[in-house]
Amino acid sequence: MKNTLFVKAGKVAIQEIDKPTIQADDDVIIHVVRTCVCGSDLWSYRGFEDKDANSQNNGHEAIGIVEEVGSAITTFVPGDFVIAPFTHGCGHCPACLAGFDGDCQDHTDNFSRGNQAEFIRFQHAEWALVKIPGKPADYSDSMLNSLLSLADVMATGYHAARVANVKRGDSVVVVGDGAVGLCGVIAAKMRGAKQIIAMSRHEDRQKLAIEFGATDIIAERGDEGIAKVMELTNNAGADAVLECVGTELSNETAMKSARPGAIVGRVGLPHEPKMDMTQSFGMNVAVAGGPASVTTYDKQLLLKAVLDGDIHPGKVFTKEFTLDQIDDAYQAMTNREAIKSLVVIA
Amino acid sequence: MKNTLFVKAGKVAIQEIDKPTIQADDDVIIHVVRTCVCGSDLWSYRGFEDKDANSQNNGHEAIGIVEEVGSAITTFVPGDFVIAPFTHGCGHCPACLAGFDGDCQDHTDNFSRGNQAEFIRFQHAEWALVKIPGKPADYSDSMLNSLLSLADVMATGYHAARVANVKRGDSVVVVGDGAVGLCGVIAAKMRGAKQIIAMSRHEDRQKLAIEFGATDIIAERGDEGIAKVMELTNNAGADAVLECVGTELSNETAMKSARPGAIVGRVGLPHEPKMDMTQSFGMNVAVAGGPASVTTYDKQLLLKAVLDGDIHPGKVFTKEFTLDQIDDAYQAMTNREAIKSLVVIA
The missing domain is CATH 3.90.180.10 (Medium-chain alcohol dehydrogenases, catalytic domain)
Incomplete structure (x- = not known):
């Protein structure tokens, strides 16, 4: 064979x-x-x-x-x-x-x-x-x-949304516009999210994210992207964040996009073993996730x-x-x- | 004054x-x-x-x-x-x-x-x-x-138990036998935990942990302590873990004591900014917590x-x-x- x-x-x-x-x-x-x-x-x-x-x-x-x-x-x-x-x-x-x-x-x-x-x-x-x-x-x-x-991928996107405890009416940020991130948008919508902010820089993926239920697109990365999230959430931060990349930058963006008490559901295979977890402590942001x-x-x-x-x-x-x-x-x-x-x- | x-x-x-x-x-x-x-x-x-x-x-x-x-x-x-x-x-x-x-x-x-x-x-x-x-x-x-x-301290111990989502019938590990850890034992009991394993090396604190509701005491630290947790939880790991110290070792012990899908509620002020989050990803162990x-x-x-x-x-x-x-x-x-x-x- x-x-x-x-x-x-x-x-x-x-x-x-x-x-x-x-x-x-x-x-x-x-x-x-x-x-x-x-x-x-x-x-x-x-x-x-x-x-x-x-x-x-x-x-x-x-x-x-x-x-x-x-x-x-x-x-x-x-x-x-x-x-x-x-x-x-x-x-x-x-x-x-x-x-x-x-x-x-x-x-x-x-x-x-x-x-x-x-x-x-x-x-x-x-x-x-x-x-x-x-x-x-x-x-x-x-x-x-x-x-x-x-x-x-669909199960993995759903896992991010489940461990991030996406609930009806939530504002959700999805970091990553690969297949998993896009499926995360579907999952957030399935779980009743009201606002789904997809962070995406590629036109084809932005389009699919919107078709899947994204209400907003952020093309900026890092601090600029985080500032946009804050703007779109009335400076509260998101009720849940789906981390679908796995890099240090994407995890930092995810944690800083979250409201105090929110959960980052990460399904992006971690590229670096160690993560700075000081700010997440200061902000009561939880980090959950793993294999779906x-x-x-x-x-x-x-x-x-x-x-x-x-x-x-x-x-x-x-x-x-x-x-x-x-x-x-x-x-x-x-x-x-x-x-x-x-x-x-x- | x-x-x-x-x-x-x-x-x-x-x-x-x-x-x-x-x-x-x-x-x-x-x-x-x-x-x-x-x-x-x-x-x-x-x-x-x-x-x-x-x-x-x-x-x-x-x-x-x-x-x-x-x-x-x-x-x-x-x-x-x-x-x-x-x-x-x-x-x-x-x-x-x-x-x-x-x-x-x-x-x-x-x-x-x-x-x-x-x-x-x-x-x-x-x-x-x-x-x-x-x-x-x-x-x-x-x-x-x-x-x-x-x-x-009582509110902080309760915070650990709340963010770790301690539920009725759970097995809970409390890492740290200071005032906060001991209050974490009280909190776990208030939330209906069935098994409360207190990690403590000091006789006076062990005694108070038991008075507060601990069902088991583990005096060992690090890998030996984790092995004891596994023994006491039928090799499943705990349904919830309260991290009440803040050191690298205590966080590692907490993460490795948790069942896949369990949450470590950490309230110990972090001593080191970076944490190894690879195993927690592999095991789907979540890390939550911060100021109470x-x-x-x-x-x-x-x-x-x-x-x-x-x-x-x-x-x-x-x-x-x-x-x-x-x-x-x-x-x-x-x-x-x-x-x-x-x-x-x-």
């Missing part, structure tokens, strides 16, 4: 490898229908993160058809259409029960990788995998894209919202590729020609 | 100065009945924080009798018995309305100082000051001490709980001094002979 190989920084390529096989009782083998490239996949591609040459590539998002199930799987049968979340919660440990299956305490292999391939092995599938009614042929392309967003609870949100409300046509997160996919074009898919995102690159396989 | 002068690190002394006067329409002059020494007052006393020699001392806790009121004050008259919170919220800005009057957005002089004196000027008193029914003579010494704790909402909590529930005899936070005062003995009061806390030093004035 075709699989994506990380050749070196700036180069991924398709290689032929053996199809994955069931290795544990709770494994499921999935025939991938659609996959995609994540902003976090670009870290090693851009050379910001060390990664061995000619190694298994990242990539952790997919929808597909169940091909084979392990002996312990009771919830899926071959032929089922599924979302493969990037997280693999057990559903019954204290973390999963609290709705934080991104930190399942039952096992250590909680994250997907190598999903830019024709087939994938999905571990701990019994609870973590999410069933989609019907078959791929029952859905439009745009609906399939929205379903694919439920493997990560993908299965929880998909099952609770996101799958229904997508299938009902209430939300259209698949619009973050602005360019389409085949698996053979995987390097072009990476390049498109690296060069900001695509908000998020879609890879159609089956 | 007698006032406490910061002579130099390791030395405070009484000086005679003029009584404070009304300087703004919303000022109140208070004749102090009882004041005390805070752990944070010790920072400059111990030389951990630069402070000018022969300058106005810190000290921000008091109960007393209203002596004189500014022209804008409608809520108090001379003779009223009051708690003087260390915070001075306006009661109507977005931060105060959200219950974060420790970060009032109406003015910048939001904190008390110089309260180890016979008289104090309490600014922005209209909403911030808290009335106690009756007169000092109506109360026992132990009740007066509990009322004094409502100027800071003293007036809010006193008016909402703490004053009633003290007057009803439901809680006895005044027990944190384990040694009593006169104002002339102020340096002894500091020494007793510095040498850990007192959990918290009480200063009886009128």
Whole structure:
């Protein structure tokens, strides 16, 4: 089968490898229908993160058809259409029960990788995998894209809004206009935010943010951006802030955009380990967040919202590729020609 | 009148100065009945924080009798018995309305100082000051001490528990066995915590923690302490953690003691500006907290709980001094002979 190989920084390529096989009782083998490239996949591609040459590539998002199930799987049968979340919660440990299956305490292999391939092995599938009614042929392309967003970005944007405790009537700032930030706008709207301020410098993303529910756009960064937030919130600061980038600057902007007592929900993978937490203490600004609870949100409300046509997160996919074009898919995102690159396989 | 002068690190002394006067329409002059020494007052006393020699001392806790009121004050008259919170919220800005009057957005002089004196000027008193029914003579010494704790430590302990979202049935870890940590134990119990694990190495404080509601004591620190927390919580981590110290080690212990998705409510004044926030991201552990909402909590529930005899936070005062003995009061806390030093004035 075709699989994506990380050749070196700036180069991924398709290689032929053996199809994955069931290795544990709770494994499921999935025939991938659609996959995609994540902003976090670009870290090693851009050379910001060390990664061995000619190694298994990242990539952790997919929808597909169940091909084979392990002996312990009771919830899926071959032929089922599924979302493969990037997280693999057990559903019954204290973390999963609290709705934080991104930190399942039952096992250590909680994250997907190598999903830019024709087939994938999905571990701990019994609870973590999410069933989609019907078959791929029952859905439009745009609906399939929205379903694919439920493997990560839409759930991650929702996580930011949930841990930031976005409530009805809130003013919300979203820092970051990548796919996750844009999904954060959708999530803030779903949770009833009245004012949604998207910080975005790119016209295509500004446009999508507004389509998704943003009420205001701030193009400025740093102190100028913060000043604009204060202006738009009557100098109060936002009731909730979604941090969807992960840099020191974006975190500082997020914390300084918040009203005293507000929560910054951060889902941008942190670029620097240490953060200045003095001002957040002085201002009683809380910092929450981490890996999303993908299965929880998909099952609770996101799958229904997508299938009902209430939300259209698949619009973050602005360019389409085949698996053979995987390097072009990476390049498109690296060069900001695509908000998020879609890879159609089956 | 007698006032406490910061002579130099390791030395405070009484000086005679003029009584404070009304300087703004919303000022109140208070004749102090009882004041005390805070752990944070010790920072400059111990030389951990630069402070000018022969300058106005810190000290921000008091109960007393209203002596004189500014022209804008409608809520108090001379003779009223009051708690003087260390915070001075306006009661109507977005931060105060959200219950974060420790970060009032109406003015910048939001904190008390110089309260180890016979008289104090309490600014922005209209909403911030808290009335106690009756007169000092109506109360026992132990009740007066509990009322004094409502100027800071009991409210600060409660703040940790509130921002950590301690709920009925929770397992809670309290890091720090100073007066604030011990009041955090009281607060966790008030909010219905089922398991309250106090991290304490001192026998007198362990005893008081248990009297206040702690179900378990951990004397170990760092990784050993964290391992004990895991043991006591069936390897889940605590549902909420109260960080009542402010050092890098105490914050690390707090974050690593938390279950994924739990909140660390930190009220220990941070000793270092930067914190390692990578693991908290990986574990979805939130960090909240800052200056307490003293007036809010006193008016909402703490004053009633003290007057009803439901809680006895005044027990944190384990040694009593006169104002002339102020340096002894500091020494007793510095040498850990007192959990918290009480200063009886009128």
